[in-house]
Amino acid sequence: MLIVAALYHFTPFPDPRALQGPLARIACGHGVRGTLLLAPEGINGTIAGTRDGIDAVLAHIRALPGCAGLAWKESTAETMPFGRMKVRLKREIVTMGQPDVDPTAAVGRYVAPADWNALISAPDVAVIDTRNDYEVQIGTFAGAVDPGTRSFRDFPAWWRANAERFQGKRIAMFCTGGIRCEKSTNFLLGEGVADVFHLQGGILKYLEDVPEEDSLWQGECFVFDKRVSLGHGLRQGPHVLCHACRRPLTPEDRSRPEYEDGVSCHRCLGEYSDADRARFRERQRQADRGECFSQPDQAAHQAEDRNMMLAFKSS
Known part of the structure; x- marks a missing residue:
């Protein structure tokens, strides 16, 4: 059984290129595969390998400047879900195309999976799925708004075109692992929305923590590896x-x-x-x-x- 670790961390990297080679070397040297993205705003990615291999890569990342507080989510796979190891340099670790968005400055209030059902069931709360349309098609939370976006870059324009629909509402947002909500909630705060929340740890943490009989999740959760989808208990779909x-x-x-x-x-x-x-x-x-x-x-x-x-x- 292999360990799959999904991670992201926003922290300034003045020279991401200098981090690329050593990170790739430690991953490849331990047989770890997957994709890690490095950008001036931080690191993002999903990797898979043995327990020892994953621990070695995570230790290396936590030793990078500003990454001591790195958090990640783990699941398992019976076979390797990635073909190779890639460490790539990007402008953003999740592309929104909004240069003024800065998750290190302010984000929406985190809501633990155990408290999420109560929040999104409140009549004054609008629940928004920040993922892409093909992800939403196979699963989402009951009653969630689907923006129908083809990419995360489309989200700001969608919000500005639809903001009036949500006047007087508290906004609860969610995504696969939490990274898109770091940016989308910061964006909404910048647009003047006062009450913004997001699911801590994303859908994956909710599916891991919340019993299926108590869940408001419907369907499966799309993941960007060969497993394709995960359900309750992080079972492969x-x-x-x-x-x-x-x-x-x-x-x-x-x-x-x-x-x-x-x-x-x-x-x-x-x-x-x-x-x-x-x-x-x-x-x-x-x-x-x-x-x-x-x-x-x-x-x-x-x-x-x-x-x-x-x-x-x-x-």
Whole structure:
């Protein structure tokens, strides 16, 4: 059984590039896989490995400047949910595109999972799901507002277009692990909203802590790894990804006539050209033969590996 650790921490990193090589080296040296993002505002990511490997990476991160208070959430996986280890440099560890948003200055009031049901059941509370539309489709809290956003960048515009709907309401927000709410609640405070709350630890902590019989969660929670979805008790759900559009699919979705393994599903059938579909079929044929990547994908991964090795040497 492998440990999966989801983490984020907002803290100033004046030179994220200087942290990249040593972090990648400690992770790869302990057989840990996943993705970690480094930006001037901090670190974010999900990794998987043995208990010793995860502990080694977490100890390294906690020793970084400003990261002694790092918190993370753990679940388990029977097989490795990531193909490789990536440590990437980004402008933001979760992209909102709002330069004035600063979670280290102020955020909404944290609400523990045990207290969340009472809050969102109050008649003067509006509950907003800050995740993307494909995540909301497979599960959300009863009565939550779905902004229908394709990416987190769309959230500020959605709020400004809909803010009048929530006049006089207290706002309760949630996301997968909590990181998007750090920014979205700071954003709402900046927009003049007085009473803003968010679910501490996100959906994953709620599903871990709250018994299923007491839960207001409906469906599954999308996660960004090969497990695809998790349910109550952080048990792996039934979903797989469409390898054309990367949307989560149920077993029933895969029985529909529009579904072709690696090529299409009912949600993306009209989104790609015939040339795209031909390329997807060739990629799937390669996968069926045990080849990991198409040639363009392989070249991209080789280039990324070269860049990682340069980062190792420069560190």
